Amino acid sequence: MTDPVNLLTRRPRGDVPGDAPVAEAEVQLCAFFVGNEEYVLDIMRVEEILPPQRVIPIPHAPAFVEGVLHLRGAMLPVVDLRRRLLGQPAQETRRTRMLVCRLGARRVVARVDRVAEVLRVRRGDIKPAPALMSGGRTPFVVGVCGPPERLRLLLDLKALLRAELERDSRPPSGG
Numbered sequence: 001m002t003d004p005v006n007l008l009t010r011r012p013r014g015d016v017p018g019d020a021p022v023a024e025a026e027v028q029l030c031a032f033f034v035g036n037e038e039y040v041l042d043i044m045r046v047e048e049i050l051p052p053q054r055v056i057p058i059p060h061a062p063a064f065v066e067g068v069l070h071l072r073g074a075m076l077p078v079v080d081l082r083r084r085l086l087g088q089p090a091q092e093t094r095r096t097r098m099l100v101c102r103l104g105a106r107r108v109v110a111r112v113d114r115v116a117e118v119l120r121v122r123r124g125d126i127k128p129a130p131a132l133m134s135g136g137r138t139p140f141v142v143g144v145c146g147p148p149e150r151l152r153l154l155l156d157l158k159a160l161l162r163a164e165l166e167r168d169s170r171p172p173s174g175g
Contacts, residue, residue: 024122029145030099031116031152034081035088038116040145040152041101049115050098066090069098069109076100078109084160103158110157121145126154 029040030049055078057067064084068075078098080090090096095114100107126145143154 024124026120026122027126029119029121029152029154031119032097032099032112033114033116034112035086037085038146038150038152039081039085039112039155040119041099041155041157043118045101045103045157047100047102047107050100050109052092052096052111053098066111071100071109074107076107076109078111079161080111082111082113101157103161108157108161129154 028043030043030046031038031040033039053069053071055067055069058065061067064080066078066080069078082088082090090111091113093113097112097115099110099112099115101110126143129141129143140156140160141153142156142159144151145154146152
């Protein structure tokens with residue numbers, strides 16, 4: 001499985017002098033909307049796309065964690081990307097979708113406003129995020145792609161959820 005950050009760092013053969021030129025590698029990205037912004041994730045992270053499902057709330061969870069979803073015997077945390085990215089509560093519509101995503105050995109469900117498409121992009125067309133985006137309040141936006149009139153933001157889902165993933169992997173404190 002590819003890490004979104006690696007999409008920006010891997011070079012196809014032919015970039016180094018002496019290498020035989022080859023066609024530039026393409027990646028597939030899942031494009032979706034949260035509010036008016038269009039984001040993309042590496043399609044290799046997305047296991048499936050579901051219509052809205054019943055979510056079981058969890059007391060004392062972070063505000064953007066809606067709860068858990070029981071999916072084929074597994075309990076998966078559900079993250080509301082609208083609340084996490086925009087600070088706004090989810091607005092469920094007929095186009096709302098849930099992306100079941102893999103983060104290493106873990107799986108998480110991301111609620112999005114709508115899925116747009118799966119697109120193929122040449123690796124070289126994905127540009128690193130501007131310094132203000134990656135070093136400021138949005139270190140989870142690692143790249144951008146697309147024409148200026150339809151710029152898509154490449155999300156690093158691990159970075160977006162890092163604090164919660166680290167908290168979950170710590171052993172419980174005993175006393």
